[in-house]
Structure formats: C-alpha cells, structure tokens
Amino acid sequence: METSTPRRTIKAGEIIFAEDDAPTTAFLIESGRVCISTIQHGEIRVLGELGPGALLGEMAVIDSAPRSATASALSDCVLTPIDRDQFAERLAAADPVVRALLMSQLTRYRSALATLTGDVEGEQSTSAQDDTHAFDKIRLESELRAALQSDELEVRLMPIQNIASSTIAGYEALIRWQHPQRGQVSPNEFIRLAEETSLIVPVGNYVLARVCDMLVELRKRGHSPLPFIALNVSARQLEDPDLVDRMLTHLRDRDLPPDRLEIEITESLVFNQALIGNLLDRCHAAGMQVALDDFGTGFSNLGPLLTLDFDRIKLDQGFTRALDQPRGLALVRAIVAMSNALGCEMIVEGVETVEQLEALKALGCDYAQGWLVGKPVSLQAVLDAG
Structure with a gap:
C-alpha cells in the first residue's frame, strides 16, 4: 500500500506499486534501481529501469489514471514520496500551453502503451475543453x-x-x-x-x-x-x-x-x-x-x-x-x-x-x-x- 511518509525503504524484490493500482503518490528515487514492467499476452515484459534521481509513477498521478505498469525494486531502494496534491498545485499554476503540451504527451504515452499491451479500451484522451484555450494560444x-x-x-x-x-x-x-x-x-x-x-x-x-x-x-x-x-x-x-x-x-x-x-x-x-x-x-x-x-x-x-x-x-x-x-x-x-x-x-x-x-x-x-x-x-x- 502506498503511503506519504517522508521516506520509504524498499527491499529488493518488493513491489512499489502494481498495474491498475490507484495513483495516490509518485516517488523520487534517492538510491537503488527500480524495474518497470507490464503484462503482455500473459507474460511479463520489462519496459525499463530507473535509478537515483529519476521520478517514478508521476504520469499516473498527473492525469489521475490507474497505474499502467508495475514498479518493483531491483535492489534495496530509498524513495521520497510526492503526494498528488503537490503535482496538482504546480500543474494548476503552470502556463496553460505548457500544461496542454504535457497532457498531450501523456495521451500519446497512454496510447502507445495500450497498443503495446493490446489494451485498446485503455486508451484515453486528455485533450478536452480545458485544453481549447491553450491550443488557441499556440x-x-x-x-x-x-x-x-x-x-x-x-x-x-x-x-x-x-x-x-x-x-x-x-x-x-x-x-x-x-x-x-x-x-x-x-x-x-x-x-x-x-x-x-x-x-x-x-x-x-x-x-x-x-x-x-x-x-x-x-x-x-x-x-x-x-x-x-x-x-x-x-x-x-x-x-x-x-x-x-x-x-x-x-x-x-x-x-x-x-x-x-x-x-x-x-x-x-x-x-x-x-x-x-x-x-x-x-x-x-x-x-x-x-x-x-x-x-x-x-x-x-x-x-x-x-x-x-x-x-x-x-x-x-x-x-x-x-x-x-x-x-x-x-x-x-x-x-x-x-x-x-x-x-x-x-x-x-x-x-x-x-x-x-x-x-x-x-x-x-x-x-x-x-x-x-x-x-x-x-x-x-x-x-x-x-
């Protein structure tokens, strides 16, 4: 279960969050390495690895979508949790054009991941009426x-x-x-x-x-x-x-x-x-x-x-x-x-x-x-x- 304690220590092999979990928290990796994986045709597929200084799980937090992948510790890790409200405040204060571009990139990521996993119904479009003003500015x-x-x-x-x-x-x-x-x-x-x-x-x-x-x-x-x-x-x-x-x-x-x-x-x-x-x-x-x-x-x-x-x-x-x-x-x-x-x-x-x-x-x-x-x-x- 995700929490918002000042820092979390994760042992090698532990799950940080699982695919389809609710996106309550993102993490900053202070030490250790994390594996990002998903299930494709019933088999585990590794999407990448993250190390110290990388953000983890921030995309789901930004667009309030269920976790699209599983994160597990490859080695002992120290993580700093980042509450979703912290992202929400900064995103709301951002330039609307920057915000729209970020959400557009997230939509593309979701679409690409859905194609990769075969989860076509999971595709989401975040370019809604809220983005109209931003694109008009562009x-x-x-x-x-x-x-x-x-x-x-x-x-x-x-x-x-x-x-x-x-x-x-x-x-x-x-x-x-x-x-x-x-x-x-x-x-x-x-x-x-x-x-x-x-x-x-x-x-x-x-x-x-x-x-x-x-x-x-x-x-x-x-x-x-x-x-x-x-x-x-x-x-x-x-x-x-x-x-x-x-x-x-x-x-x-x-x-x-x-x-x-x-x-x-x-x-x-x-x-x-x-x-x-x-x-x-x-x-x-x-x-x-x-x-x-x-x-x-x-x-x-x-x-x-x-x-x-x-x-x-x-x-x-x-x-x-x-x-x-x-x-x-x-x-x-x-x-x-x-x-x-x-x-x-x-x-x-x-x-x-x-x-x-x-x-x-x-x-x-x-x-x-x-x-x-x-x-x-x-x-x-x-x-x-x-």
Missing part, C-alpha cells in the same frame, strides 16, 4: 509571428495635449492587430501573449521602426515643432542591453532628434532600480526622455522616485475619474505638487470631459490624454488633420 502565437513577417500590425497614435496652450505636443504609440479571420484582436490579449514569449522583442522593434518612420513623415509634412512620440517598453525589452543603442541607431539613420522619442515604463517595473537607473542614465546622456507610466495603479511606492530621475509622470485615469470628488481632487493636487518638486512634468490619462480638463488646468497639470483630446488614430489621420 495558434495565436504562430499567427502573431506571421503577422509580424507580413507587416499586418498597425501602429496608431493617441494625442497628448499641452493643457496651457491647447496644442498637441505629442502622441503615444499604440499597436493594433486586425486579424483576417478573428477581426480586431484585443491588445491586452496579444501583447500579454508576446510578453510571455520572446515575441515581445520583435514586436517592440516593429513598433520602434514604425514610430521613427512616422516622425520622419510628420517632419516632411511640416509639423513644427516636431511632436514627440512615446512608446511603451516591456520588462523583457528592459533586460535587453542593446535597447537604447537600437533606438539611437534608428534615430540617427533618419536624422531625428533623440528627444522626439520617449520611453514609457510602467510603474510595476520600477522596483528593479539598478536596471531602470542605468536605462535612465543612458537615455538622458543621449537626450531621450523617460516617463513613469500608470502612476497610482496599485503598485505606488514613492521610494523609487527618490533615486530614479523620470522626466514625466503619467497619472492613471482612475484619478481623473475622481476629480469631481473632494478627496480625488486633493490627491491629484498633492501629486501635481510632488511632480513639480521633483522637476517632472505630469501627463494625466483618461481625460474625457471638459470639466476634467478645466480642473487639471486649474491644478497646473502639464499634459492631458484621453478621448476628449483624441482617440488613437492612424498616421494618415494625423497628417490629414494638418
């Missing part, structure tokens, strides 16, 4: 790679208004994907997918090149002063040591001033202060500006602002919606005072009403962004607006 990832190669992604520009002069000072670059079959894919969906993989780096390079080309086109059309364009940088991109050099190369190749390209770093990433500090130093040395994005979204910690010299702070739209409340107004006034004391300009997101814009103007905010100022539009729309 499919979407492949389609995103293809979209990058075929230039299907669109970069739109959301205007940022200088509140004092009521002019458009710059834009935030936002990527959009019009899928030929799915239609408009939510940026939250495909950007999150890209961030889970190495795809976020080529996506970031794609946006960078388009933004620089847009600045060139705006300059050709006589936009003076040339507006800045801000682009968001993910955690994976920040870890790329060549990020700033790549940006500067794009700018130099087009004879663009560095201060027309702005980097936005979301507030949740600033806790790696050494990494962000190095980036800020390199950007400032090159003449580029860096904004702290989504300030006040739940990760707020004033500590990083003691050492990280951001050029702008972007206030989350939640504060904008609270401007009609005394506490909300007081908080925004305090944040404006803080940004002024730090020498930072402030951009307020989510401005949707004239009343909000007037309140921000009275508080001395520098910039406004939101649907009142303008929705994300194509470069052509910006050019046509003159």
Whole structure:
C-alpha cells in the first residue's frame, strides 16, 4: 500500500506499486534501481529501469489514471514520496500551453502503451475543453509571428495635449492587430501573449521602426515643432542591453532628434532600480526622455522616485475619474505638487470631459490624454488633420 511518509525503504524484490493500482503518490528515487514492467499476452515484459534521481509513477498521478505498469525494486531502494496534491498545485499554476503540451504527451504515452499491451479500451484522451484555450494560444502565437513577417500590425497614435496652450505636443504609440479571420484582436490579449514569449522583442522593434518612420513623415509634412512620440517598453525589452543603442541607431539613420522619442515604463517595473537607473542614465546622456507610466495603479511606492530621475509622470485615469470628488481632487493636487518638486512634468490619462480638463488646468497639470483630446488614430489621420 502506498503511503506519504517522508521516506520509504524498499527491499529488493518488493513491489512499489502494481498495474491498475490507484495513483495516490509518485516517488523520487534517492538510491537503488527500480524495474518497470507490464503484462503482455500473459507474460511479463520489462519496459525499463530507473535509478537515483529519476521520478517514478508521476504520469499516473498527473492525469489521475490507474497505474499502467508495475514498479518493483531491483535492489534495496530509498524513495521520497510526492503526494498528488503537490503535482496538482504546480500543474494548476503552470502556463496553460505548457500544461496542454504535457497532457498531450501523456495521451500519446497512454496510447502507445495500450497498443503495446493490446489494451485498446485503455486508451484515453486528455485533450478536452480545458485544453481549447491553450491550443488557441499556440495558434495565436504562430499567427502573431506571421503577422509580424507580413507587416499586418498597425501602429496608431493617441494625442497628448499641452493643457496651457491647447496644442498637441505629442502622441503615444499604440499597436493594433486586425486579424483576417478573428477581426480586431484585443491588445491586452496579444501583447500579454508576446510578453510571455520572446515575441515581445520583435514586436517592440516593429513598433520602434514604425514610430521613427512616422516622425520622419510628420517632419516632411511640416509639423513644427516636431511632436514627440512615446512608446511603451516591456520588462523583457528592459533586460535587453542593446535597447537604447537600437533606438539611437534608428534615430540617427533618419536624422531625428533623440528627444522626439520617449520611453514609457510602467510603474510595476520600477522596483528593479539598478536596471531602470542605468536605462535612465543612458537615455538622458543621449537626450531621450523617460516617463513613469500608470502612476497610482496599485503598485505606488514613492521610494523609487527618490533615486530614479523620470522626466514625466503619467497619472492613471482612475484619478481623473475622481476629480469631481473632494478627496480625488486633493490627491491629484498633492501629486501635481510632488511632480513639480521633483522637476517632472505630469501627463494625466483618461481625460474625457471638459470639466476634467478645466480642473487639471486649474491644478497646473502639464499634459492631458484621453478621448476628449483624441482617440488613437492612424498616421494618415494625423497628417490629414494638418
């Protein structure tokens, strides 16, 4: 009988578990050797041997299937039991794609073993509705790679208004994907997918090149002063040591001033202060500006602002919606005072009403962004607006 004691000692020749037993426990072999066998046409067939460091019986535990083979000790063994709940917790927390791939491999193993033993009725399919989302992610990832190669992604520009002069000072670059079959894919969906993989780096390079080309086109059309364009940088991109050099190369190749390209770093990433500090130093040395994005979204910690010299702070739209409340107004006034004391300009997101814009103007905010100022539009729309 299987137990969950800290360690088990098994004598040579003893059965650890038998075919068709319930899969309550897996084992880590600390010492000794174990024989895995099954019955084929009434005869014992050895499937393999396992030694120290190998897992034993984990597949049945993972997919909750009866034991498909018998494990017996070839020599005296010491085993560390692993309860099925330990596997279940880790499997539930795993990436759904990884989980689906693992279950797919288990299904193939079960099928191959059933064919070997002649137990066709024992075949199981673990690819059920729970795997649909995972396989859809795999499919979407492949389609995103293809979209990058075929230039299907669109970069739109959301205007940022200088509140004092009521002019458009710059834009935030936002990527959009019009899928030929799915239609408009939510940026939250495909950007999150890209961030889970190495795809976020080529996506970031794609946006960078388009933004620089847009600045060139705006300059050709006589936009003076040339507006800045801000682009968001993910955690994976920040870890790329060549990020700033790549940006500067794009700018130099087009004879663009560095201060027309702005980097936005979301507030949740600033806790790696050494990494962000190095980036800020390199950007400032090159003449580029860096904004702290989504300030006040739940990760707020004033500590990083003691050492990280951001050029702008972007206030989350939640504060904008609270401007009609005394506490909300007081908080925004305090944040404006803080940004002024730090020498930072402030951009307020989510401005949707004239009343909000007037309140921000009275508080001395520098910039406004939101649907009142303008929705994300194509470069052509910006050019046509003159």
